[in-house]
Amino acid sequence: MIYLRLFLNFLMIGALSFGGGYGMVSLVRETVLSNGWLTENEFLNFIAVSESTPGPLAVNMATFIGSTQGGILGSFAATLGVVLPSFLIILLIASALKNLIKYAPVNAFLSGVRPCVVAMILATALSMALSTLFGLTDLQAGFAPDLRSIAVFAMLGATHLICKKIRKTAPSPILMILFSAGLGILFWCIF
Amino acid sequence: MKLICSLFITFLKIGVFTFGGGYAMIALLENEFVEKKKWLEKSEFLDMVAVAESTPGPVAINSATYIGYKIAGFAGAAMSTLAVCIPSFFVIYGISLFFDQFLSLRWVSCAFRGIQVCVIYLILTAGLKMLKSIDKNTLNLTLLTLVMASMLCCSITAVSFSSVFYILICGAVGLVVFFLRKIRKGHGKTS
Structure with a gap:
């Protein structure tokens, strides 16, 4: 029953993703890869689409994955799943447990979760980089560096540093996506 | 209404x-x-x-x-x-x-090769930004290093271990540290 599986998987993601949009990237990636719902490349494409369309990343991802797996009912089940835990927890806090996040044990739990979320985001980015830039998905499969991807990555990094030096702020994600799209056409279609 | x-x-x-x-x-x-x-x-x-x-x-x-x-x-x-x-x-x-139809256009699929690299860059910068903002105490750095190392090892050796466990384990570590500190403080007062 695909609807139930979508609902339950996204329910778990909604209940355990701390730290906003990128905090849930590693959970969603594991879920879609282990269920065979998307490949790594499809997942990366889709994060770009979520970044460049309005609305919370979580809802965007749930809707898209739900739709590719089970049509409109699938996207409804997945979106409901990802929203429900937040909705219930916040209702509880706003109505009955006003000081929940001020209780010391809750804070202690969160203080352990915070570094974990940062580590998860960094590790996910690194393992994505290993597989996309260096073709290293696991040790048996070996090593196949992709020079064009590495060149694009280096240029994005350089742009980031130059922007930070001149304008003191990091370039906006949408501009970087557009820039990388241009580089993609240049490297893969023209050369 | x-x-x-x-x-x-x-x-x-x-x-x-x-x-x-x-x-x-x-x-x-x-x-x-x-x-x-x-x-x-x-x-x-x-x-x-x-x-x-x-x-x-x-x-x-x-x-x-x-x-x-x-x-x-x-x-x-x-x-x-x-x-x-x-x-x-x-x-x-x-x-x-x-x-899918959109991606089957040649130019679009080239552009998305570049965009995939950009998404890795975006996730990495989001992670680094969060890394800057957390307290650099021993507990945080230990949890961060352990989770990252273990996630990367699992990904390279193709062992599947859900991030859900990392979140729960780190939360539990936060709680244990909190109660240990409390006990130690209690001892300090009585002796």
């Missing part, structure tokens, strides 16, 4: 205009509810942000539920949450129907 309608329309508007996820939306919410409508005090709003950030789930959904409940009870919470999801849901559902 009028209040709920007004909440619904405001959150619909916010759902349409927030690109780039939850944090971008907080500034918009403040402008709308604290400065223009004066439905919330500044201090209430800051409480809301603290709650939305430290509970699981997307920040956008958390804040919609919280503000909706504060202003118009359960119905307000339900309508605000629904409203903030509707724009993403329809935009992404629409995209999901045509995305």
